[in-house]
Amino acid sequence: MIKKTVLLCLLFVAFKNYAQQADKAESARLMDLYNKLEGTYQVQVINSRELPTIPLSLMDQVEQKRDASSVTYIWLASNVRVKVLPKTQINDPAFKKLERIVHIPSAD
16 A cells, blocks of 8 residues: 555656646747747737736747738737738848837727
C-alpha cells in the first residue's frame, strides 16, 4: 500500500513538472510570435478610452486570419476589434508598422 502511494505521488510530481514545462514552452512560443507580429496588427478600441487586455493566444488567431490581400478583423468585444493587415501590405517595401492599440470613433 505504501509503495502504491509513493508511486502515485511520484507520478503526480512528474506530471506536474511536465505540465509546467509545457506551459513555459507555450508561453515562450507565443511571446516570440507576439514580437514577430508587432506592427502587423492593431487593436482598435471604438468609442472608449479603455485599455483592453490582449491575450497572448490572440497571436495564433492573427496568424490564422491573415489574408493574402485583404484586411481582416477579429472582434474581441462589441467595442474592441483587431485589424489584421494582409501579407501584400506587410511585404511592401514602403510598409510602416501600426501602433499596437488605438482609440477610434465609431464612424471609422
